[in-house]
Amino acid sequence: MFAEVSEDDITDLLELKDSKSTKRCITHSLKSFRGFLGEDNEFETFDKPKLNEKLRLFFASLRKTDGNHLQKSTLTNYRYGLTKYLKEHCSIDITKDVQFAGSKDVFKAVVVNLKKKGYASTDHKPPISKEDLQKLYNTNSISINTTTPYGLQKKVWIDIMFYLCRRGQENLRSMTKRTFAIKTDSSGREYVHKQIDEYDKNHRDEATPDDTVGEARMYARVGNPLCSVLSFKSYLENFTQLSMIFGSAQRIPLI
Numbered sequence: 001m002f003a004e005v006s007e008d009d010i011t012d013l014l015e016l017k018d019s020k021s022t023k024r025c026i027t028h029s030l031k032s033f034r035g036f037l038g039e040d041n042e043f044e045t046f047d048k049p050k051l052n053e054k055l056r057l058f059f060a061s062l063r064k065t066d067g068n069h070l071q072k073s074t075l076t077n078y079r080y081g082l083t084k085y086l087k088e089h090c091s092i093d094i095t096k097d098v099q100f101a102g103s104k105d106v107f108k109a110v111v112v113n114l115k116k117k118g119y120a121s122t123d124h125k126p127p128i129s130k131e132d133l134q135k136l137y138n139t140n141s142i143s144i145n146t147t148t149p150y151g152l153q154k155k156v157w158i159d160i161m162f163y164l165c166r167r168g169q170e171n172l173r174s175m176t177k178r179t180f181a182i183k184t185d186s187s188g189r190e191y192v193h194k195q196i197d198e199y200d201k202n203h204r205d206e207a208t209p210d211d212t213v214g215e216a217r218m219y220a221r222v223g224n225p226l227c228s229v230l231s232f233k234s235y236l237e238n239f240t241q242l243s244m245i246f247g248s249a250q251r252i253p254l255i
Helices: 007-016 020-037 048-061 072-090 098-116 130-136 149-163 228-238
Strands: 180-184 190-194
Touching (some): 020 048, 020 072, 048 072, 048 098, 072 098, 149 228, 180 228, 190 228
Antiparallel strands (some): 180 190
16 A cells, blocks of 8 residues: 655655754855855855865864864864765765865864864763752652642653653654553563654664664652652653643643
């Protein structure tokens, strides 16, 4: 059996294949490259030798607005955006085509130079402190009062992000009841886990049927009024919608 598919349907599918952050990356990369090229900025019409030469100069000259060097990750994003755009719109792969060996070598050299100068590190968010967690999960906390629809949703939202999500809020609003399952381990402890893996900006069309779902578990704490599994069960029992599990607190009927 086959469904009828229009060109508009296919266009919609292609639009959805890239995350919002990927689209922003491509847009920013194109804007910067065209700005670097000046008036002669229709690079889609360049032959490969000319495009290679312009990319060599572009990668070597990229700087912040204040004149300082970019972070390695930022430079990599510029190249990623241009690579993706050229693949899709010009059928050119600047990372593999031998005619772009020159720009590839310059990119690598710039990366090495940035590493030597200390621009290769990534600034990560500091972890939540034990004291802040205690404040957050205080039984007197108004924000996670599980006797109210809003408080229950907020607590489950925090629990799932803390225990089960590898990319924070990135996919939270698209998760459904089917995303999760409740199981019991060999010792009899109950836990929640994801049975459908996250589709994020780093795990998209490269996924295969053999890829495994993340093994993170959110365990029950028997006797604790703020038990994450207990809150999760209560939330699902009172949430009648199948999709958009964290779409709106107003969708949860009063307990």
